[in-house]
Amino acid sequence: MADHAHKLEILRGLIKFKSNTQKIWGVLILLSIITTVEVVLGIMKPDWGRTPFLSMKLINWIFIILTIVKAYYITWDFMHMRDETKALRRMVVWTAVFLICYLIYILLQEGGYVFDVYDREYIKRDF
C-alpha cells in the first residue's frame, strides 16, 4: 500500500488530517472520548437510562451504538478498510453484519421466549 495514498478524512470530511500519523492520533482521541462517555454512563447509571426502549433499557442501546461506532473506526482507520476497494470492503463487512444480525435476532428472540415460559406458564425451575 506504499504506492497509493491513504484517505485522510473522517466524519464524512468534517475533520481532515494532514498525514496518516496525524489521523491515527485523531482516531485515538475519538475512541478515548467514546470510551470515557461509556465508562461515565456505566458508573453513574442515570435514572433515565432505565426507560424501556425496543425491549431493552435505553442506556443499553446507547452503549451498543457507541460500541458499533468504535468498531467502525477501528476497522476503517486502524485496519485501513477505508483504503481497500469497495468489493473487498463489502465482502467482509456485509457478510459478517448479515450473519451476525441473523444469529443475534434468533437467539435473543428465543431467550425472551424461554423467559416468558418460566414466567407465565406452569413450569418451575426453582423449587
Next chain:
Amino acid sequence: MDNTVVSTETKGKTWGGGNQPLKASYGKMMMWFFIVSDALTFSGFLAAYGFSRFKFIDAWPIADEVFTHIPFYHEPAPMIYVAFMTFVLIMSSVTMVLAVDAGHELKKAKVTFYMFLTIIGGLIFVGSQAWEWATFIKGDYGAIQTKGGNILQFGEYVEKDGEQVFKRVALKDFAIAAEHTDRTQHERKNGIWFMSEGSLPSYTVEEVLHGLEANTDILVRTQLINEEGEKTVLSRSESVKQIKDNGKLVVEGANLHVNEYGTPLFADFFFFITGFHGFHVFSGVVINIIIFFNVIIGTYERRKNYEMVEKVGLYWHFVDLVWVFVFTFFYLV
C-alpha cells in the same frame, strides 16, 4: 470478424490471469477472511451469552457489583480497572498501526520500536485479565446457594450521605464458627485413592445461619432485580426463613459449577468468552514477537516490503475490536 477479435481480446484481459480486482495481496485477503470467520465465532459466543441473559433477564448479576477491584486499592470501584484495560488495548492498537505506517515508509528502527510497544501493551492486557480472573475466582463476600440453585447474599443497611444504602457483608464477618466440628478436606492420600473432594468452604450453612440469627441487622438479598434495577432485599424474618428452609451450600468465589455473584452461567460465559479472547491476545503477542524479531534481523528490509507487519496488524486490531464488544456486553450492558 472484427467482433470476434475484439471479444477475444477482452476475454484475454479478464480471464488471462494477472488481474487483481480487489487490489489486495493473497495473504492480506486471507487474513481478512480469517477475521470474518473468527468474528462469527465470537458473535456465536456473545449471542449465546445474550440468549442466557434474556432467559434470566430478571435475575442476571449486575456487572458493576462483580468487577469492582483495582490492584493495591481496597475500596470498591466499579469499571475503573476494566476501562484501564480497554485503554491499554486501544493504545497498543495505535502503536501497531503506527508500526504499519512506519513500515510503509520502510523505516526499520521505527517499526521495531512500535512493535515493541505493542507487545508490551499486549502483555499488560493479558496480565490484567489474569488478575481479573484470579479476583473473580477468589470472590469477596461469599453467599448461600439454595436448593433451587439460586444465590442468597448478605448485607445490611447503613447510613451514607444521609441515605440508607445496602452494604454487602462478608460471611467471615458474621458467621459463627462452631467448635469441634472442623471437617478436613478429603484428599486422595487420606482415604480411598480414587476419591477426593473439592476445597471446602470456610463455613457450613448452619454456621452462617447461627451468625445470621445472632446479628439482627443483617438481611438477605436475592437474585431478583426490582423496579429500580437493584437486587431485592428480603425482610428480616423472611431472610432467616429463606436460609433456614432453602440454604444448601456455602459458595465462596466462582468457578464453572457455582458462582457467589449469581447464576453459574454468568461465570461460565465470563470464563469462556474472556478466556477465548485472552487466548487470542496471547497468540497475538506470540505472533507479534515473531514478527518483531523478523523486523530486527532485517527480513522485511531485504524484501523492501513490510506487508507482514500489516497482516499481523490486522489480527491485532481484530483482537482489539472483539474486546470492544466483550467490554460492552460483559461490563456495561
